[in-house]
Amino acid sequence: MNSSLRTDLAIENAEMFHEQEELQGICIREEDGRRAGIRITRVTVENEVGARKIGKAVGDYITLEIPELDMEDVSYHQSICDEVVEQLTELVPDIRNKKVLVAGIGNRKMAPDALGPLVVEHLLITRHLVQEYGKNTEITRGMGCVSALAPGVMAQTGIETREILLGAIHETHPDVLIVIDALAARNVRRLNKTIQITNTGIAPGAGVGNRRFGIDRDSMGIPVIALGIPTVIDAAAIVDDTVGNLLAVMDSEANSLGQCIGKMIKNLDDSERYQLVRELMAPEMVNMFVTPKNMDEIVLQMSYTLSEALNQLCHSIA
Amino acid sequence: MNSSLRTDLAIENAEMFHEQEELQGICIREEDGRRAGIRITRVTVENEVGARKIGKAVGDYITLEIPELDMEDVSYHQSICDEVVEQLTELVPDIRNKKVLVAGIGNRKMAPDALGPLVVEHLLITRHLVQEYGKNTEITRGMGCVSALAPGVMAQTGIETREILLGAIHETHPDVLIVIDALAARNVRRLNKTIQITNTGIAPGAGVGNRRFGIDRDSMGIPVIALGIPTVIDAAAIVDDTVGNLLAVMDSEANSLGQCIGKMIKNLDDSERYQLVRELMAPEMVNMFVTPKNMDEIVLQMSYTLSEALNQLCHSIA
């Protein structure tokens, strides 16, 4: 598994292998779309063999592909909310009776990274009320017990996200941690159109940037659910895709040009081709990402959808 | 000591008693203004007797009164910075060799409460670099070890500020905590024109709103320095001042009107008068504050001054 093929989506890691060999230790299952416009794929990494192959921790990765996710909707995408609530309810049964800590990871001031902090801003926060008045009183009727943090990024705090969350867990003893994060995808069709839900937390080295070490059940001591949407694509990935398409087109042409390109393709596997692409790209491209120009609007819109889902998940009043 | 006379400034608590009696256990000292345009007063609460009388914890409260603090200045008010650096250096000797955690208390989204979070945004954060490269390497030369948090407010997190800071201290082991907070003053002349520096931290019930419990050496386990600027005044305080002035004017008039008012004044002490004022005010005034209309601009401007001071305090490069 080549780490240079940057994606945070397990489904994309799996796809790379899909057509070439049997994926031992990995189970990929398309679920029956219960809701129109939402395609669900579940990737299960069953053991360490699968984990090493696919570069993802053992656990479940549920991918919702939703063409309308980045579009405006006055009802905050109720059917998307419903699907997210159902999936999370399966992963965390009886969540309304649990103490939930939500962590919005990322940099509030950078549009493609602001998803987590924005979701946290719109949540219905109740832990302090439940602490003061108890559950199911006149004031807290229908409320779960939800607290939330936007821990910021290391360049702004000097503290690892992991450390801040550990400290907060140590002091407030939640039963489950839900982490919201902006992801990097490989395929432009998934940008702002995919939600990934996983019970593995956030793995070391994941995605764009510098999360540092894992935020998972092992490090946090409680179950960790991660909810993410890809908001950027590494610029190199875009180029690589197009070059791949170019070569494929050439290969299909039944002439001598196609034939000699054909030989070349046989000599390059995916990650070699990616390396070649990176070398051919200008060095300035290294920290460039592909994102729509109105990412500011889109991330705000999507954050309302996710926070609405979390509010419906955790409370019976929201 | 009447808790209804809301102020976070020890100097204002002290002033209330000043003219009436000897203040046992309290020492008030005007210091020699080393810098033009900055008037320095040090209130020392020497023991529990003084603390009870004045309603402030035992410790030092240094008040810098600076008429120019809320004005624009291209050099970020260098002389104010210098004074703040000097005062803090006295309170925390050898701070450049210490691990410093800065906490920006308050609500980033409300202008008069945003001072702390804004200061944190402009700090030079280095803990992660010192952790990775060590001190005094090519990369970290001149850098102290500074980390920072803006823990948000309880309505947004469900977690007490105290809990988040305790957790972070537990994980990152700083040597000293510096807390930045927006304060409430009693006197409009001090609004946005005063910096209070204290080694007592933030006391229970202080100021406007709901800090909940103390953030001090006792609760945090490390020295806590608090740096604050008053950005609001309780609307009732303004009215009370004016009524006080009105009655004083009347009393000085040497006629029968003055005389009967005179009798009335004798029957009301300060806190009784304040109670009367509150009763006379519309109930809607309870959560109203007096603040300049351009508070958004002023708080940003002042936050640069404080963060500049902290950068100069903690690093030798900033």
Add this chain to the structure above:
Amino acid sequence: MNSSLRTDLAIENAEMFHEQEELQGICIREEDGRRAGIRITRVTVENEVGARKIGKAVGDYITLEIPELDMEDVSYHQSICDEVVEQLTELVPDIRNKKVLVAGIGNRKMAPDALGPLVVEHLLITRHLVQEYGKNTEITRGMGCVSALAPGVMAQTGIETREILLGAIHETHPDVLIVIDALAARNVRRLNKTIQITNTGIAPGAGVGNRRFGIDRDSMGIPVIALGIPTVIDAAAIVDDTVGNLLAVMDSEANSLGQCIGKMIKNLDDSERYQLVRELMAPEMVNMFVTPKNMDEIVLQMSYTLSEALNQLCHSIA
């Protein structure tokens, strides 16, 4: 009429005279509350005599007093919207067939002044679509013709609001101008709880700050409707109210104290008392305003309600 009693609400100007004399040229009428929780008063300034007396231009001033206006509401206060739509429909019949220019007056960066610019941000803007595709095409079905500007404030542009709007009207030929503005009230009970709708535009010298000259039918050449909500109160007004209450209480006491105060009151009319209050206040109070600490949240919330009303007014699809 004393200009120092600052209010932008005609109803408050009228109230000052109410109890003292017959108001010639002014008609005040409470309308039947068609909707629960909304009290409607219509002040009509009938002629120049009334205008001089009350300090407001000839025309209609409809005041909606709505205790819930500053509270959160998931449905954007549908009944408030409905009332605003009805009132505006009376003032501008057949508005869906007219070209409407909306101007959001004020400073986007100062919370109490941001109402107008925020309303403009949430409007459904269609003029460019109607220009390109025509009315009632597949793309523009149900759309009125709405354009909008947030002209900023003179300190930021160097240009008077009036000049920018005149220029835009000159170029785009709208049929009607709707101006949204944050107002100053006199009475704290009206702060963030009142909508004033008037067909007189914005009068010279109105409200807090420096609008400069009028924005009305005369200066703009087209009908001008102004929609405003009071978001600040001059600090002096608060004090004045309380002092008034104090003196009233004293007067009612049947003793010698009450009697001598009684004499004093007889010697002060409202505006003299206000002058006295200003003299007794600290000079720093001059540019201070009373506003709730969470004005940032409240103004955002209220802006959604007004823009929702305008969208429903101008389009049949929003």
Add this chain to the structure above:
Amino acid sequence: MNSSLRTDLAIENAEMFHEQEELQGICIREEDGRRAGIRITRVTVENEVGARKIGKAVGDYITLEIPELDMEDVSYHQSICDEVVEQLTELVPDIRNKKVLVAGIGNRKMAPDALGPLVVEHLLITRHLVQEYGKNTEITRGMGCVSALAPGVMAQTGIETREILLGAIHETHPDVLIVIDALAARNVRRLNKTIQITNTGIAPGAGVGNRRFGIDRDSMGIPVIALGIPTVIDAAAIVDDTVGNLLAVMDSEANSLGQCIGKMIKNLDDSERYQLVRELMAPEMVNMFVTPKNMDEIVLQMSYTLSEALNQLCHSIA
């Protein structure tokens, strides 16, 4: 000239032809770098023949290439400021005695498009002071006469930028219009590292998005200077560059593979290759742009540099 090769930089249009043929009607001149770290190229479109060839209006295009432009600098890049001031002084002699209107084009809420509105926010605005007090009074000493607008984008206003500016010019009679705009580049090395200054204004159809019609001396009736920085690159341009590099590498390989690719290259000119690339790309790429993830920070930083330059240009006090 193929319009699909999107760039707003005249230097990039010129480069495309550079090596292939003599550019009739175009003069390209590298100027002596008077300042370290700033490379200056002047492209002069001399007549309509040149204009048609290069797809740019007749006039001067000065390109400053500055590797440090997107980096933080406490002095706001004084040497860059100085260069910009010098270049603008040449284009608009005696500007301090002229009435200047600055227009910040673009969408304030989208980071890569916010350059213009941000520059306007930081300008020293003086027209209203000069109007009120006259020039060279105690208050206005050293001040030029500057007004400014951020007209917003058509989707938010329904009005074309051109119309708003025309209206403002009609009302306020400035002597010169300076337009600030975010541009699209073709080459990633120029992204956030180039300033283009031109006396041609903004041409119809320029750049990313929908400026609509020209903002130039013809349409505005006064000289129009445009100042821009490229902040985005069309994603297709990136891919195209890399494919070009790939083919070039192949061509240079002295084997049969190289030879057959060589033949293919001969059969594709630049714009045909670009078309091929677009077809090979996913359709979702159409509205995607390449930009650094921290564009929010960079655009703010660069806006300070440009507004500082304009302040120094127009005033002798700033």
